[in-house]
Amino acid sequence: MSELLEIKNLCIGFPHKSGEFTAVRDVSLTIRKNETVAVVGESGSGKSLTSLSVLGLLPENSAVKSGSVLYNGRDVLSFSKKDWQQYRGREVSMIFQDAMALLNPGMKVGRQIAEGLHYHKLMDRSEQRVAVLELLRLVGFADPEHAYHQYPHQLSGGMKQRVMIALAVSCKPKLIIADEPTTALDVTVQKQVLDLLSSYKEETGTSVLLITHDLGVVAEYADRVNVMYRGQIVESSDVYTLFDSPLHPYTKALMASIPAIGSTPERLKSIHDYMVESGGHNGMQFAPATYGASPADEPPSRLVEVEPGHFVRFFREGAVV
Numbered sequence: 001m002s003e004l005l006e007i008k009n010l011c012i013g014f015p016h017k018s019g020e021f022t023a024v025r026d027v028s029l030t031i032r033k034n035e036t037v038a039v040v041g042e043s044g045s046g047k048s049l050t051s052l053s054v055l056g057l058l059p060e061n062s063a064v065k066s067g068s069v070l071y072n073g074r075d076v077l078s079f080s081k082k083d084w085q086q087y088r089g090r091e092v093s094m095i096f097q098d099a100m101a102l103l104n105p106g107m108k109v110g111r112q113i114a115e116g117l118h119y120h121k122l123m124d125r126s127e128q129r130v131a132v133l134e135l136l137r138l139v140g141f142a143d144p145e146h147a148y149h150q151y152p153h154q155l156s157g158g159m160k161q162r163v164m165i166a167l168a169v170s171c172k173p174k175l176i177i178a179d180e181p182t183t184a185l186d187v188t189v190q191k192q193v194l195d196l197l198s199s200y201k202e203e204t205g206t207s208v209l210l211i212t213h214d215l216g217v218v219a220e221y222a223d224r225v226n227v228m229y230r231g232q233i234v235e236s237s238d239v240y241t242l243f244d245s246p247l248h249p250y251t252k253a254l255m256a257s258i259p260a261i262g263s264t265p266e267r268l269k270s271i272h273d274y275m276v277e278s279g280g281h282n283g284m285q286f287a288p289a290t291y292g293a294s295p296a297d298e299p300p301s302r303l304v305e306v307e308p309g310h311f312v313r314f315f316r317e318g319a320v321v
């Protein structure tokens with residue numbers, strides 16, 4: 001199967017008082033047509049920066065130090081302004097965490113969705129209204145005509161996120177990046193919104209890059225998963241393999257942090273505990289229990305394919321933890 005998106009050895013840095021801080025380190029991942037690929041990890045692990053690089057929306061003070069982001073074989077990092085205009089929204093779109101911050105508070109919901117269709121010149125004005133009403137129906141508004149005329153502040157959190165999905169899918173992109181799309185919502189609404197995105201994906205063949213810190217969401221919605229820790233992918237595989245046989249201590253720690261229903265309460269293990277307990281694999285060792293003060297102090301490591309499609313990051317071969 002050919003890759004729709006291929007991120008290769010991406011490194012993103014920021015200026016820092018002691019030189020430079022590399023927030024994303026040697027990240028590689030792929031997304032194929034009609035796949036949902038998750039990036040999971042704790043806050044600050046580099047998930048958002050990785051996804052923002054795909055849309056050319058990295059913070060101004062950051063710099064891509066090396067690597068490439070190939071969309072259908074073209075490196076987006078060398079896109080011109082015109083390329084970006086044609087690509088954003090039309091080829092790849094994004095659903096952000098905070099819908100309220102992104103929706104224009106002074107514009108009716110229907111108009112906001114119509115603007116995207118107008119921008120990409122997909123249809124004339126007369127057809128846009130019908131298309132927007134259809135989109136609002138698709139994302140679950142029982143009365144699309146009523147929703148069309150509402151302002152964002154008149155909608156609940158779940159409804160606003162549905163509008164964000166309508167906006168994101170309006171130009172029929174081939175890839176949707178969903179960055180913590182439901183974090184601000186309660187559990188029931190969270191499931192409704194993710195189910196909606198999932199059924200849209202199945203119906204249209206769209207691909208989804210799902211950014212989350214929630215392994216429960218990964219288990220339910222992703223086909224493949226990349227676990228990120230301190231700017232690096234430490235484990236990557238299909239979702240069944242990851243849950244059946246996680247290898248990296250950080251992945252195990254993430255899994256152990258999901259309390260099982262009916263389990264006897266015990267002290268939650270820290271990631272440090274797992275690092276200490278972790279053993280080697282095929283003669284290689286995971287990174288030491290105590291990382292250095294900064295990523296620059298850390299030992300060299302590399303991703304190893306331990307079985308087909310299952311990659312784990314190891315500390316250098318033969319090292320003693």
Ligand SMILES: Nc1ncnc2c1ncn2[C@@H]1O[C@H](COP(=O)(O)OP(=O)(O)OP(=O)(O)O)[C@@H](O)[C@H]1O
Nearest residue numbers: 014023041042043044045046047048049050059061
């Ligand atoms: N504009 C910026 N200037 C300096 N450092 C930044 C900037 N944006 C992000 N960083 C740093 O880069 C690292 C990765 O950030 P990123 O937002 O990608 O993490 P994340 O995994 O998406 O976390 P979260 O889930 O909290 O958004 C963090 O250490 C963060 O502090």
